[in-house]
Amino acid sequence: MTDFRILFSKTDALIYISHLDLTHTFVRALHRADISLRYSQGFNPHPKIVFALPLSVGMAGENELVDISLEQEGFSAETLKTLLGNAMPKDIKIKQIYEPDQKFKNVVSADYKISFNEVQGLEHKIKEALSSELIVTKTTKSGEKQIDIFPLILGFSLSEQNGDTILNITLAASSESYLNPEYVVTGLREKQIILSDNYFISRQKINFGDEHGIQV
Amino acid sequence: MLKRIIPDFDQVYFPDATPVPFIETVHDRIMLETARGCMRGCRFCQAGIIYRPYRAKEPETLNREAKSLYSSSGYEEISLTSLSISDYPKLSTLVDCLKDWTDSRKVGLSLPSMRIDSFEAEIMEKVQGVRKSGLTFAPEAGTQRLRDVINKNITEEEILNGCREAFRKGRTNVKLYFMIGLPSETDEDIIGIATLGQKIVDEYYKNAGRQKGKGIEATISASCFVPKAHTPFQWEGQDTLEELVRKQRLLGQSFTTRKIRYNWHEAKVSQLEAVFARGDRRLSKALIEAHKLGIMFDGWDEFFQYEKWMEAFEKAEIDPSFYANRPFDYSDILPWSHIDCGVTQSFLQKEHLLSKEEKQPPIAKPNALIAVQNGSVQNCVGEDNEYILFYSHK
Numbered sequence: 001m002t003d004f005r006i007l008f009s010k011t012d013a014l015i016y017i018s019h020l021d022l023t024h025t026f027v028r029a030l031h032r033a034d035i036s037l038r039y040s041q042g043f044n045p046h047p048k049i050v051f052a053l054p055l056s057v058g059m060a061g062e063n064e065l066v067d068i069s070l071e072q073e074g075f076s077a078e079t080l081k082t083l084l085g086n087a088m089p090k091d092i093k094i095k096q097i098y099e100p101d102q103k104f105k106n107v108v109s110a111d112y113k114i115s116f117n118e119v120q121g122l123e124h125k126i127k128e129a130l131s132s133e134l135i136v137t138k139t140t141k142s143g144e145k146q147i148d149i150f151p152l153i154l155g156f157s158l159s160e161q162n163g164d165t166i167l168n169i170t171l172a173a174s175s176e177s178y179l180n181p182e183y184v185v186t187g188l189r190e191k192q193i194i195l196s197d198n199y200f201i202s203r204q205k206i207n208f209g210d211e212h213g214i215q216v
Numbered sequence: 217m218l219k220r221i222i223p224d225f226d227q228v229y230f231p232d233a234t235p236v237p238f239i240e241t242v243h244d245r246i247m248l249e250t251a252r253g254c255m256r257g258c259r260f261c262q263a264g265i266i267y268r269p270y271r272a273k274e275p276e277t278l279n280r281e282a283k284s285l286y287s288s289s290g291y292e293e294i295s296l297t298s299l300s301i302s303d304y305p306k307l308s309t310l311v312d313c314l315k316d317w318t319d320s321r322k323v324g325l326s327l328p329s330m331r332i333d334s335f336e337a338e339i340m341e342k343v344q345g346v347r348k349s350g351l352t353f354a355p356e357a358g359t360q361r362l363r364d365v366i367n368k369n370i371t372e373e374e375i376l377n378g379c380r381e382a383f384r385k386g387r388t389n390v391k392l393y394f395m396i397g398l399p400s401e402t403d404e405d406i407i408g409i410a411t412l413g414q415k416i417v418d419e420y421y422k423n424a425g426r427q428k429g430k431g432i433e434a435t436i437s438a439s440c441f442v443p444k445a446h447t448p449f450q451w452e453g454q455d456t457l458e459e460l461v462r463k464q465r466l467l468g469q470s471f472t473t474r475k476i477r478y479n480w481h482e483a484k485v486s487q488l489e490a491v492f493a494r495g496d497r498r499l500s501k502a503l504i505e506a507h508k509l510g511i512m513f514d515g516w517d518e519f520f521q522y523e524k525w526m527e528a529f530e531k532a533e534i535d536p537s538f539y540a541n542r543p544f545d546y547s548d549i550l551p552w553s554h555i556d557c558g559v560t561q562s563f564l565q566k567e568h569l570l571s572k573e574e575k576q577p578p579i580a581k582p583n584a585l586i587a588v589q590n591g592s593v594q595n596c597v598g599e600d601n602e603y604i605l606f607y608s609h610k
Contacts, residue, residue, distance in 0.1 A: 017238045025238055028290030031321065039322055047322075087290070089238070 002038070002070045004080060005100040010061045011202075014091035019054035025089065026066065033087040035080070036071035052104045052206050053173055056180060060202040067100050108209030109154050110173040112181045116165040117198040123158045125193045126167060130156055136187040149187055152179040173206070219557045225252060225271035230281055233288035245293035245326070246285045248278055250310070254299035259367045259571055260356070260398070262444040263299055265564075266557045270303070275310040282314060286323065293324040301327050311342050351382045354393040357401075358408025365400050365571045366449075372412065379416050383423045389433045390416060396463045397441040397455035397486075399571065406463050409436065410470035417475050437479040438467060440486030442493050445552040446559065448567035453543040454490040457483055484522045485514065490540035496551035499539070501532035 010022065017025065027047050030037055039045040048069035055061045077097040085094045116122070130153055138145045156169040171179040181201050188194040222228045234246065253270035254263065282294055294314065298304060314325055325343045353375055357363045360371065379390060394409050413436050420432040440460050443452045455463070460483040468478055492499060505528035513519035529536050544550060546565060553561075570577060 014238065021239045024240065027292070028236060031290035031292065031323075032287055034287065034321075036321065045322070 002073060002075075003100055004068050004070065004075075004077065004097050006066050006068065006084070006094060007096040007098075008061075008064050008066065008088075009093045009095060010055060010064060010091070011093075012060075012091040014089065015055075015058055015060045018057050019051070022055070023049060023051070025092065026068075029084060029087040029089075030068070033083040035075070035083060038069040038071050050104065052107055053110060053178075053203075055203065056182065056201075058201070059181070060200075062202060063095070063205050064203070065104070065206055067104070102208045105175065106208045106210070107206055108172070108174050109170050109207045110203055111168065111170050111205040111207065113202045113204050114167040114169060114181060114185065115161075115200050115202075116167070116194055116196075117200065118163055119165045119194070119196070119198075120160060120163060122165055122193060123160065126165070126188060127158060129188055129191050129193055130169075130184070134187045134191075136183045136190065138183070149179055149183050152177055153184070168204075170207070174209075217555045219266070219555070221269070221271075221558070223271070226273050226277045228252075228273075232281065232284040234285055234291075236289045236291070243295075244291065245295050246282065246289060246291045247295050247297050248282055248285070249273075249298060250278060250296050250301065250304050251298040255303055256300055256369065257367055257567075257577055258356075259365075259448040259567055260395070260441065260444065262447050265446050265559050267299065268558055272298075272304055275306050275313050278310055279313045283317070286318075286321075292322065293326055294318065295326045295328070297328060307339060311339055315342065351379065351387050351389060352391045352393070353378070355412065356393065356395050357398055357405060358394065358410070358412055359405045361574055362398060362401060362405045362408070364574050364576055366398055367567075367571070367576055369576070372415070375412070376415060376419055379419050380423070383420050383426065383432075386427070388420075388427070388430055390420075391435045391437070392416070394436065394438040395441040396438050396467065397460050399441075399449060399452045400574075401455075401463075403463075403466060406466050407470045409438065409467055410472065410476075413476045414472050417473050432475055433477075434475055435477045435479060438464070439481045440483050442486060442490045444493055445550070446555075446557050446564070448564045448571060450494075450550065450564065451544040451546065451548075451568060453541040454487065456537070456541055457487050460486065482517070482520070485520060487536070487540050488514070488522075488525060491536045492539075494544075494551070495539040498532075498534060502528050502534050505529075505531040 014022075014025075026049060027037065030047075037047040037049065039047055050067045052065035052067075055064065077099075081094055081097045084097075088094060130150075132150060133148050134150045134153075135146050136149050138147050152172040154170040154172060156167060159166045159168075167184075169181065169184060171181060171184070173179070181203075185194065185199055185201075230249065237244075251270065251272035253267045254261070255270050256264060258264055278296075285291070286294070296304075296310070301307070304310065311325065318325060327339075327343055353370070354368075355363065355370055355375060356368045357366060363370065382390075392413065396406060396409075398405070413434065417432055417434055420426065420434075441454065443449045443454055454460075464480050464483060468480070471478060506525060509524050509528055511521060511524050511528065526536070567577060
């Protein structure tokens, strides 16, 4: 086969490179491993490499997905995993390589882990804030907007671990509605529930749904 | 102080693995140094003098280095660098060797600006491929007379022919680089820049096969000449600030078409460059004063403070024009006289005198160039060891 889906993690120092930089990193790693990517046609050919969802700078991703298309036949997923794994920088781990199943356009949501560091006793307040209308100021190209992010929160749970408050939250992540978890933090800050900058966001999982947008 | 060279250039240290940034930086490519030195002998160019003799690497060496750098970096472009890549003796062979494995891996090859004639045009086609990038020339002077003075061997015919061919092949972008304030320059030479620009624009519109509705994108950049150490012009003073500004204005007003974009550089910055290019250790005082006055980031327009620099010079009791504008005498001990870069003072003086006669250097060079292009690189040494132009360890 020539199309592969790669499950990988982006952590530690590499959370600071942008999504575009991540694309370059993959392309260069493939070059180093001497694996030929298929290129698009036309005047400005670019390599066929598509990510399910982008990661914001500063956010880690534990189970990210990218599809690549190779020029040669005959590569097995195992071989590819070894070759690519050796060529990638250490903070990107190739976890698994397989034949793509569901299309990326069927992605409906994503699970995030937001840890509010050195913060305790706020579980009740956070739970309350996320359970009804939550207005957040969104800055777009045309100016500032107030939006209610509650409809885009699909589920959450709270816990305390080692003195930190952990919020596990599932947010809408489709092409029509995508909520960046940063807005959840902003919403809690605008309500004066969270007061510090000391938090960390890590995407845990990307979820597919069927044509009706129902989570599978 | 005598300069040392590495005679066998295939043995020079070159990294086989290069750092690869995660983010996009400038120079996002493999830099492959193909040769060191230059044989053209342009009289204003310091690099051409101090990196003599010309030494080139064999294509096998370069191919091996390129492969190693590619597998350690994964970069998608290799740039073949040297001072005058057109003079690399086996350029065609090298390009073929590389394309053998770079084509299938979609790795691009790029060459810094090349001289334009039919030999090079073939290579350009091999290298550029589908992407039609711009065409660049550096005539440096607007008239043949002044080009002979500075020994920049490129004729108007060559430029126009090169442009004509490129336009026929669909190129629409042309960049030309010039200097103003060159020794013996007259207003006629300045106006010559605009005239040449007009001729190139005319060539474009003469091309019946050009894309309808697409205009030419022509840029002319004129920087201010700064006399450099270890060149035949090291005794020349820079034009005064007033003269440079007057010439910049004259050029701007001389253009006869709106199709040309004229880029110019702040003459005050060039004047400062001349002070430090021709200065001696006494300038260290001025540097300290400048630092005390909080001067920094001069490279950015918004931070450049000319008045503060003048204040720094005043405090250090230095007259900047003593360094920038004063012509030096052959009998002067120059601030760099204690450094021997392998080229004698008598050679530089002879070149300087020839430039005043608007003459090009004697015959040794053209023969040497032909020898190199034929692939038979040999020692070429003139009388007094003056013309050590290139060197082969074989």
